[in-house]
Amino acid sequence: MKQKKDITIVGGGLVGALLAIYFAKRGHKVKVFERRPDPRKTSVYAGRSINLALSDRGWKALRDAGLEQEIKRIALPMYHRGIHQPSGEYVRQPYGQPGQAIYSVSRGGLNIALLNAADAFDNVELFFNRKCVEVDFQTTEVKFLDSSSNEVVVKSDYIFGADGAFSGVRGEMMKTDRFNYQQEYISHGYKELNIPAGPDGQFLLENNALHIWPRKDYMLIALPNLDGTFTCTLFFPFEGEYSFATLTDAYTARKFFQENFSDALALIPDFENQWQQNPVSSLCIIRCYPWVRNQTALIGDAAHAIVPFYGQGMNSGFEDVEVLFQLLDSQSNWDKALDEYQKLRKPDADAIADLAMRNFIEMRDLTADPKFLLQKKIEARIQQKYPDLWTPLYSMVTFSHIRYSEALKLGKIHDQIMESIMNRPDIHSIWESEEIENEIITKLKAIKA
Amino acid sequence: MKQKKDITIVGGGLVGALLAIYFAKRGHKVKVFERRPDPRKTSVYAGRSINLALSDRGWKALRDAGLEQEIKRIALPMYHRGIHQPSGEYVRQPYGQPGQAIYSVSRGGLNIALLNAADAFDNVELFFNRKCVEVDFQTTEVKFLDSSSNEVVVKSDYIFGADGAFSGVRGEMMKTDRFNYQQEYISHGYKELNIPAGPDGQFLLENNALHIWPRKDYMLIALPNLDGTFTCTLFFPFEGEYSFATLTDAYTARKFFQENFSDALALIPDFENQWQQNPVSSLCIIRCYPWVRNQTALIGDAAHAIVPFYGQGMNSGFEDVEVLFQLLDSQSNWDKALDEYQKLRKPDADAIADLAMRNFIEMRDLTADPKFLLQKKIEARIQQKYPDLWTPLYSMVTFSHIRYSEALKLGKIHDQIMESIMNRPDIHSIWESEEIENEIITKLKAIKA
Known part of the structure; x- marks a missing residue:
């Protein structure tokens, strides 16, 4: 096989873009195909701002790609949990040793930074509005539909499915024999709410903390954004006495917030509007195996989607990239490296899936x-x-x-x-x-x- | 809603056909759409003869449909396990009390009998070569492709997905939010082999037994057929020292059979030919929930596919039909009945899935x-x-x-x-x-x- 390879990456999200950079740095010819429009040109996160917590695993993968300093500029350190007790008391609980922090970054901002970094390579081509509809694992060909529903077939040496929790590449693997798969929705969903910045653009809550309002059966959290705002996320049951099924209108929701999160509510002036406009999203854990069929491999959420409660979804995806390249860099037989990658990484994906669910209990139950x-x-x-x-x-x-x-x-x-x-x-x-x-x-x- | 309803059944296999009969007897207008050709006109079981063990749950559902006597004529009672020990010793182990038996039936023969019984109703229409490609759970419409790839859209009051382990209806439900799903392939697969009848058409093994050659990590079984033949099934690991991966040619396979199943091998004259021709099939456990989206429900293998080791796959599907009609017959609100059906039946489906895996261990490990x-x-x-x-x-x-x-x-x-x-x-x-x-x-x- 030739030294430099043709790589097709399905998915231009966080993991897909980082993966493109890793391959590009090694001289391979990379094509990235993203289902959605270019986020650098249009906003693609309707009603969900989503921020993520970057921690050491993610930083290490970014550092190896030469991006640490650039990303640090759009990241806010959170040194402790800021716990808002039901009593009104506020308790700080450090995440680690002095100086250790997790970093709030906007998913959109980080994605744009990574896409720009990938785009800067001559040997990377980015395509948007390309939906993966078919993968041929024998011929290593992917069929995409563009925005006019034209079919495009791309043949390459290796295909990577970095196309997220609802991966099209994985959907094609599901049609192959003996592919194990599980999608498990948890009892809770979430709704995002925004705390605006103060009059002079200042943060209205402590900005170097991840705020948690733990309330046993549910919780509210808030992460700081660069512009002085906070993104709040209510994690709440779908069914039951206090649930998305019972907080049906903004008036009832306000009353509930008044009783449970009065300090947060006071910072959300247009609460009713936000409550009605912002969608309720569900949370899914996805497990599958194998991750590799011939020269096609899954990576990131496509291989292992987890719940967000340990802040490790992106970090584990970035670590996938790093682990993959430890194996690719150390041997010439890539097929063997891919097999080692899936065998090595699967137990870790299962472990972080379990840990993330455990941390949900811990966050909402125990921090109080x-x-x-x-x-x-x-x-x-x-x-x-x-x-x-x-x-x-x-x-x-x-x-x-x-x-x-x-x-x-x-x-x-x-x-x-x-x-x-x-x-x-x-x-x-x-x-x-x-x-x-x-x-x-x-x-x-x-x-x- | 009108008294008599339009029912679309996707799948004309065992459960689909029986379900059609139940609805037809109650005067509803039933359309059955089967993906494969009409088994009454062409053989559809390439390389797999498949016989099933009908037991009391299945018989009860057939009795309620008025079909018990007819099906008894194509069923062979098996009163005991006939255990072929590694030593050569043959041990009989009764299945139950004297007179109690499970019944060997051919899947194809039973399917034909049920389709004929359904076809005899004026209010049942059967369509073959109709592949379900889309379900609209809001409008209760199903889109099918016929054998010339023409689209046909069928609207009805209720849709039942009785389209088996790889259900298209369930595939459509998977695209809806918060649908839990798992497909789990076990470590073993199977290959079928046929023992022909003797010179005068007589059975070459005891015909009122289910024969088992338990060998710990694997096993061979044999069920009698009406024509004096036996269908043998080798349940064998995919990987490992003795596995489908290592018995790569017929010569090696014969040597292995000689060492492990010499009495069975002696009855298979064209062993090499069968070994090469007959496919290796995999075994999958499928769990999902909910089973109902609005007026569309899953039933049988589409809702819960299990491994065959308790002989309860078909029986549990037939019992689904019976339980469903206990609920439909006792109330006018069918939506409520469907919800009760899924809530009542799901724990039983989970239990028989577990029991079937347990019985695999018991059969191959413990009967010896x-x-x-x-x-x-x-x-x-x-x-x-x-x-x-x-x-x-x-x-x-x-x-x-x-x-x-x-x-x-x-x-x-x-x-x-x-x-x-x-x-x-x-x-x-x-x-x-x-x-x-x-x-x-x-x-x-x-x-x-």
Whole structure:
């Protein structure tokens, strides 16, 4: 096979654009086909502004593409969770060690930056309004429809399906024998609401925090945007006493917000309007396997869509790209590399899918729980004293490159240890004692041995 | 809504045809659209003869349709498992009480009988070579392509997707929001082989048994056909040391059969030819929910495809029809009846999916195990003495109309009790004792209390 290859990337979203850059830097000839119009020319996020939390895995993949500094300029660090208790109390809970942060970025802004970076390569061509309707896994050909419904067939050496949760490439794989697939919608959906900037463009809530209003069965969150606004997202059940099914009109919704999120409501002047205009979106977990059929591979959400509660959807997709290129760069047999990629990455995709659902429970249920906050303090203390022995699960996922599957495994061990520690009736008075410290470390060493 | 309704049934297989008969008997106007050609005119089962085991749930649904006697004429009772041990020993293990049997029927023959019965109604129209390509759940319209690729749109009051494991109607539901779906291929596939009849048309194996050659990781089974032949099915892993991947040629396959199934091999004169000609098919479990979108409902394999190891695929589909009509017959609000149908039936579909996988392990693993055979004897004895207290799981599933979900629950209780009984070191000598009997009954009563 020739040294430089023809690559077709289906999907020009975040992962597709980054993937194009990785291939382009290595001299391959890349064509990217995106179903939607060019986001640099038209707004494509009707009623959903969507911001994402970039963390270490995502940054690493961007750094390897030479984009870290550029993206940092459109990202806002969030150093802690800002928890708005039902009592009105506001509690800060650091995400990690001092200086560690996750970064709020706009999905649209990041996508545009990545598309521009890809477009700057001579060996990258971008096509928009191209819908993937057929993939031939034998001949490595993809058929697209353009905006006038003309058929275009593209043949290349390798095809990558980076076309998101509702991937057309995956849809074609589903027609092949022995393709395992699951789409699972969770009980909750979401609606976005916007908090405008203050009179002088200033932030009306603390801007270096991810705000959470945890309310057990549901929660509101808010992430800062560059322009001084916040994007709020209400995660709320579809059915039940308090649900999208019962908050049918803006008046009822306002009353509900008044009772549950009065401080947020006070910052949304046109609440009724937003409530009526903005859609309710559902949340889906997608699992499938295999990810590779001959010379066609799935990547990012197309291979593993997860719920957003760990802020790892994009980060895991970016890490897919990085892991893929570790394998492609180290051997000449790409077919073998693709097989290794799917085998290596599948357990990590499954792990982050599980972790994200766990974090939903934690965010809406537990951040309001004083015992949970104490546990986090104990864990942070142990981490500081024994950094080689104890990294909290959240930090492993967010601020490290430990495999997700490994992080999940270690996290379960931590849970087990902390459960017995937190069950001590005197834990509130002795949490900083040497006794507790020794107990944790002894248990940890016993398990690891 | 008018009293008599227009019904569109997508799929003219076993469940579709039976469903048509149920609706027709009640005076509704039924149109059935089948993707394949009319099986009464052409053979549609290339390389797969497929026979099925009809049991009590299936018979009940056929009885209610007035078809029991007719179908009995094309069905062969199998009263026991005929187990071909690796040692060459042949062991009979009754399926139930004396007289109880499951019945071998040809899928093709049964389908033809049901289509003829449906066709006999003036208010049923059958269409073949009609592929469902689109469903509009708002207008209750289905678009079909005929064999010349002409589009036909059919509007009706209700649509039923009885179009099997790879249902087109379900494919359309998958495009609607919050539709949960899973397709899971198991590690094993199958290949069919035929044992011809003897010189005078006689059966070359015992004809009132379902023959099993259990070999732990794989198994061969054989079911009798009306013409004196047997259809053998080899259930075999796709990958691994002994697998479809390694038995690549007929010579290697013959050698393997000689070592593992020599008595069966001796009855297949053209083994090499069959091995090469007959395809390897995969086995898929399909779960989804909801089953109903407005006036469109899924039924049978379209709603819940399972593995064949409990012989309940068709039976559960037929029971779907019966349960559906219990609900439709008892109320005028069909939309409500459809919602009740999906809520009632989903847990039973999940249960039989699990039970069928469990029975795979049991069939290939345990039927060769003397301890398992002893356990079956003890259970049969308890059942005979305490018929109101103890029905073995297999009998609940096969010879009763207890909900599958209930059977699974009770089966787990039985497992728990029998585990401790079978762990007694002296069980072989005292299995018929009053002590064992009392222990089982006491435990059972304790759990049920």
